[in-house]
Amino acid sequence: MVWSVAQDDAAQQAARVLRNDHGRAASLLPADVRDSTTITATINGAGPLLLKLENLLPTGSFKVRGAMTTVQGIPGVLPAVQGEVFTASSGNHGLAVAYAAARNGLSATVVLPEDVSLAKYEVVRQIATRTIVYGADCLSAERHAASLAARNGATYISPYNHLGVLLGHATIAAEIVRDYPDVTDVFVSVGGGGLYSALAVVLQHLRPDIRLHACFPQNSAPLYWRKVPDALRAHAPTLASAVAGEIDPDSITIPLSLDRLTSAVTCTEAQIATAMKHLMADCGQRVEGAAALAVAGWQKLSQTQVMPRPLAVVCGGNITESRHAKALGQITTP
Known part of the structure; x- marks a missing residue:
């Protein structure tokens, strides 16, 4: 776990x-x-489990919190965005930034990786001022978007490595503490660490007794791999595509997350698919794999740990019926 002094200071x-x-x-x-x-x-048949349904927010994910906070700004803390906005995303963050920009009268260019789902591409294209497909993965798309923003004198909003994004996501932690003072455990899906690090900092500040569990797809867990030196480090396709792929090595979310990571749960594709199935069958929530990942983590950990009042953050629901049905086909039975 090595990062620069400047990165740690930031x-x-x-x-x-x-x-x-x-x-x-x-x-x-x-x-x-x-x-x-x-x-x-x-x-x-297990529970009870509190589900915080971020998938029901505008744009279908928690990402709208960070996007709106960044675009609007916070007087004295974070300047409001002026002019054109550039961002990159596997879908949800790009959709959220395009939505926040449009709502505040700004134009937005969203760079999507080549493996973006067609459904997410079409939704982003309908809202964003301009949509560009570039790069084999999210990190390549991020670097291209940042370069375009610099070239055009515009603002680049990272999916995770941005203070405004983190501040928006931190509001989830405040709501949990305010509304459910008896919560003992919180499960959250982790990709670039934006959501996890924001929750970790604020929960540690407001309720240090809450256990925060980081849930990673076994097939793609770059933050977890940095924490565990001997972990397998080969990215593979995953149902939790919204949290998959490599991350910016200079991101502040790396020290923010790893300094606070005390419980990590890795889940297989079958476990993620099973959680997707149960969320639909038991709760009527058709969610994407990245959202079901938090519930899969709870299902796995609850077999060995007692958790009096657990809560899972259901981070997004942008998945078509056909892709959802295909995902359930990955469930294996003994």
Whole structure:
């Protein structure tokens, strides 16, 4: 676990801002971009499990919180975006930034990797000012978008390596603490670490007794691989594509996350698909693999640990019926 001094300094500064200003970020979010619905569920006969349904927010994922906070800004903390916005994403973040930009009268260019799903591409294309497909993976798309932004004197909004994005995501932690003071465990899906690090900093500040569990797809877990030196380090296709792929090695989310990572759960494709099935059958929620990953992590860990009041953050629901059905085909039976 090695990162630069500058990277660590930036992470520590971000942590201070997250602790001090997550409340202001929440107060400035539009009413429809906060206070997501939470239900109590029984999953495959087990539970109860609280499900915080970020998939029901505008654009279908939690990403709209970070995008809106970044575009709107926070007086004295984060300047509002002016002019054109560039971003890159496997889908959800790009959709959220395009939505936030349009809602604030700005233009947005979204760079998507070549393996983006057709459904997400079409939705982003309908909202973004311009859509570009570039690169074999998300990191290549991110670097291209950042380069285009610099060339055009515009603002680049990273999917995870941006203070505004983290502040928006931190509002989820504040809502959990406010609405469910008896929560003992929180499960969250992890990719670039934007959601996880924001929750980790704020939960540690407000409720250090809560156990935060980082859930990774076994097939693609770059943050986990940095934590565990002997872990398998070969990316493979995963149902949790929204949290898959390599991340920016200079991201502040690396020290922010790894300094606070105390519980990591890796899940197989069959476990993710099974969680997708149960969320649909038991809760009526058709969600993407990255969202089901948090529930899969809970299902796996609950077999060996006692958790009096667990909650899973259901991060997104942007998946077509046909792709959902195909995903369920990966469930294996003994």
